[in-house]
Amino acid sequence: MNHKLLREIPKVDELLKNDTLERLGSRIPGQIITQAVRQTLEELRKEILSGAVEEMPSVDDLCGRAAALAARNDQPSLRPVINGTGIILHTNLGRACISDRAAAAAQAVAQSYSTLEYNLQAGSRGLRYSHVEELICRLTGAEAALVVNNNAAAVLLILSAMAAGGEVITSRGELVEIGGSFRVPEIMEACGATLREVGTTNKTHLRDYDRAICEKTCALMKVHTSNYRIVGFSETPSLADLVELGHQRGLPVIEDLGSGCLIDLNPFGIHGEPTVQDSVRAGVDVISFSGDKLLGGPQAGIIIGRKDILKKLKAHPLTRAMRVDKMTLSALEATLRSYDAGVAGQEIPTIAMLSATPDYLRGKAEALRTLLNAAGVEAEVVPTEGQVGGGSVPTQLLPSFAVALSGGKKNLDELEAALRLGMTAIIGRIHKDRFLLDVRTLREGDFETIVRCVVEALA
Numbered sequence: 001m002n003h004k005l006l007r008e009i010p011k012v013d014e015l016l017k018n019d020t021l022e023r024l025g026s027r028i029p030g031q032i033i034t035q036a037v038r039q040t041l042e043e044l045r046k047e048i049l050s051g052a053v054e055e056m057p058s059v060d061d062l063c064g065r066a067a068a069l070a071a072r073n074d075q076p077s078l079r080p081v082i083n084g085t086g087i088i089l090h091t092n093l094g095r096a097c098i099s100d101r102a103a104a105a106a107q108a109v110a111q112s113y114s115t116l117e118y119n120l121q122a123g124s125r126g127l128r129y130s131h132v133e134e135l136i137c138r139l140t141g142a143e144a145a146l147v148v149n150n151n152a153a154a155v156l157l158i159l160s161a162m163a164a165g166g167e168v169i170t171s172r173g174e175l176v177e178i179g180g181s182f183r184v185p186e187i188m189e190a191c192g193a194t195l196r197e198v199g200t201t202n203k204t205h206l207r208d209y210d211r212a213i214c215e216k217t218c219a220l221m222k223v224h225t226s227n228y229r230i231v232g233f234s235e236t237p238s239l240a241d242l243v244e245l246g247h248q249r250g251l252p253v254i255e256d257l258g259s260g261c262l263i264d265l266n267p268f269g270i271h272g273e274p275t276v277q278d279s280v281r282a283g284v285d286v287i288s289f290s291g292d293k294l295l296g297g298p299q300a301g302i303i304i305g306r307k308d309i310l311k312k313l314k315a316h317p318l319t320r321a322m323r324v325d326k327m328t329l330s331a332l333e334a335t336l337r338s339y340d341a342g343v344a345g346q347e348i349p350t351i352a353m354l355s356a357t358p359d360y361l362r363g364k365a366e367a368l369r370t371l372l373n374a375a376g377v378e379a380e381v382v383p384t385e386g387q388v389g390g391g392s393v394p395t396q397l398l399p400s401f402a403v404a405l406s407g408g409k410k411n412l413d414e415l416e417a418a419l420r421l422g423m424t425a426i427i428g429r430i431h432k433d434r435f436l437l438d439v440r441t442l443r444e445g446d447f448e449t450i451v452r453c454v455v456e457a458l459a
Contacts, residue, residue, distance in 0.1 A: 006057045013144050018063040023069075028074045036070035071423065082446050084428035086386025086400055086438025088231075088353045089293055091428065096292045097349040098331050105334035106327040108299070114325045129314070131329050135336040139262060141280045142287070142304035146313055148322035154288035154301030155256050156187055161316045162252065162286070162309070163193035166218035171236060172197045173205035173224035189300040193218065199236075206237040206245060213249050220246045222284070224274065243283040252309065252374065253287040259392040260289025260302060262339055263378050268355045273393055276304070285309060292394050296350030297335035298328045301385040353440055354388070358399055365401040371451045372403065377458065379403050384431070386440050402436040408458045418457035426453055 015021060015037045024033055040062055047053040048231035057065075080091060089095045098106075109116070129146055136145035148154050159168065168188060175185055175197070188195045196217070198208035209220055222242060237245075239255070246253040261275050273294070279287050286309050291300030298381050301322075303313060313319065324332075338347040345351050365381040372379040382404045385397040407415045419426040419435075428437045437450070 005053070005056055006045065009041055009044060010059060010062065011049075012041065015041075015059065015063055015066060018059060019354060020060070020063040020067055024070060028070050032073050032186045033066070033070045035052070035413040036073060037066045040066040042106055050100065072421075075423070079260040079425070081427055082443075082450060084402075084426060084437035084439075084450075085439040086384065086398070086402065086429075086440050087349060087389035088386070088398075089389035089392060089443060090387065090441075095299070096296045098298055099296070099335060099338060099347045099349060101338060101347055102331040102334040105330040109326045110332045113227065114326055114330075116329070128323065128326075128329060128353075131331050132333050132336060135333065135340060136302060136304060139339055140276045140304055140338060140364065144307045144310035146303045146310055146319070147291070147329065148301040148303065148319070148409060149300055149322050150322050150329075151258065151260075151288055151290040151301040152187065153322040154303045156191060156317060157313055157318050158254055158288060158303065159188055159191035159193050160318055161313050162254070163191065163218035165187075165192055167194045167196045167214070167216045168219050168221050168254070169198055169209055169212050169217060170221045170223060171199045171208075173199065173201050173236065174202055174221075174225055203235045204237065205235065206241050208241065209237070209245060210249075213251065213307055217249075217251060220251055220253045222253065224256060224258045228438070239279060239282040239284065243285075246285075247283070252306075253278050253283075255284045255287045257287055257289040259293040259295075260291065263351070265294075265354065265393075269364060269398075270388070270393055270396055280304070286313075291332055291335075294350065294354075294388075294436065295335065296344070296348040298331040300324055300328055354398075356400075357441055358401070361401045361439055364444065367402055367444070367452065368403050368437070368439060368442070369448050371447055372405075372454060375451050375455050377405065377451070377454055379405050382434070382436070384436060384438055386438050398440065400438050400440040402438040404434040404436055406434065407423070409456065415457055419453060422453050422457065424449055424453055427452060 012034065016034065021033055021037070044053065044057070044062065083090055083093050085093075115126065117126050117128050132147060133145045137143065148157060169311070185195050194216070196212050198204060198212045220242060222239060243253050256278060257274070257276060259273070262277070263274050264275060265271075265273050276287065276289060284305070286303065286305035288301055288303045291297040291302055303310065335348060338344045345355055362381065369381050370380045380403070382402055384400050384402040386400045387397060405415065410418070412433065412435050415435050416428065416430060419428065426437070428435055430436070442450070
């Protein structure tokens with residue numbers, strides 16, 4: 001053990017008087033700087049004890065380390081990252097990126113008073129859901145609409161209002177578990193409703209629903225298995241047939257549509273994903289879906305359907321507990337206006353990423369590679385595959401292109417960590433001994449930042 005070196009470790013106050021840290025005090029709170037100095041000195045002590053350090057670093061070097069640590073610690077916990085994973089709706093990274101139009105709308109109402117519950121024409125109290133209800137109905141063809149804070153809340157509200165104390169018939173093959181281990185049967189139980197499972201995991205017939213109907217039945221329920229698929233020897237009744245049965249037996253049909261797509265994704269090579277309009281045309285009585293998945297807006301649960309049922313939902317006590325705030329409503333309204341104007345593909349990042357062509361993505365990757373090469377970084381363009389993510393379209397991969405980096409003097413794990421822990425966090429993935437940045441989820445406006453961060457990470 002090097003006792004002499006331990007005695008030479010400078011005191012906290014000595015480093016705090018250094019010009020580097022004193023200048024930093026104009027931008028970063030003093031307690032964060034002091035904590036960073038203590039942490040730096042503690043790490044130095046450990047390095048000396050382990051034998052990793054045999055010569056005392058200069059005061060300027062220690063202050064530089066502390067300043068860098070203080071700057072990192074001063075970063076907000078919830079902050080932007082650059083997504084190079086190729087997963088468009090990356091749940092851990094916040095799912096959908098909202099459009100510039102939606103972000104501007106949310107900022108505008110966040111920084112001022114607003115018409116959240118005020119009717120300017122009448123000069124009296126208004127309804128917060130009126131800002132989006134007409135738009136949602138026009139886009140989907142539904143009679144009425146309501147917005148809550150997410151789709152799980154939407155399902156909870158629907159079942160609580162329509163099926164408490166009764167039974168809801170659902171196919172065994174649709175007993176979905178969503179993120180965070182929340183399961184349809186458990187949600188149903190929390191609502192005071194009883195789940196009546198019919199059919200088998202891979203096959204459910206219309207007659208299974210018909211035979212299960214009894215005096216306790218409150219509704220038939222269809223759950224879109226957006227985060228998994230049953231393929232092969234499988235069968236389920238069509239939505240139209242289920243609706244016909246429900247209406248013949250005087251029962252409402254509920255559909256948890258999950259991802260909530262408003263446009264046909266087939267032209268983008270994504271098949272089998274139903275649209276909200278399909279369900280409305282099939283005559284489903286109540287439909288719920290997410291605002292922050294394939295819709296490409298803020299997190300929300302959107303409920304549409306018959307006026308009489310929606311009136312009941314709006315009056316339910318849980319609705320207030322699940323209501324959305326002014327920023328969510330304004331961002332959602334702006335997102336829906338992009339669809340209404342026919343410019344969703346140009347304005348909404350999720351739709352733009354889904355619709356990006358292979359030629360466009362290759363050109364985008366070549367542009368980033370060129371910038372990296374010009375900065376002295378070895379990089380090449382490679383074909384890869386991404387995902388829609390967010391529990392949507394689970395069986396289909398999206399062909400894409402990525403910029404592949406070698407670790408240089410660092411191994412790939414060290415490179416990944418350096419990019420992830422930098423002042424601007426960059427998240428990529430390691431595949432076949434290369435670090436990949438899939439350009440489908442990268443913004444060209446971030447290319448210069450990416451180049452700078454990669455150069456720093458490789459240094």
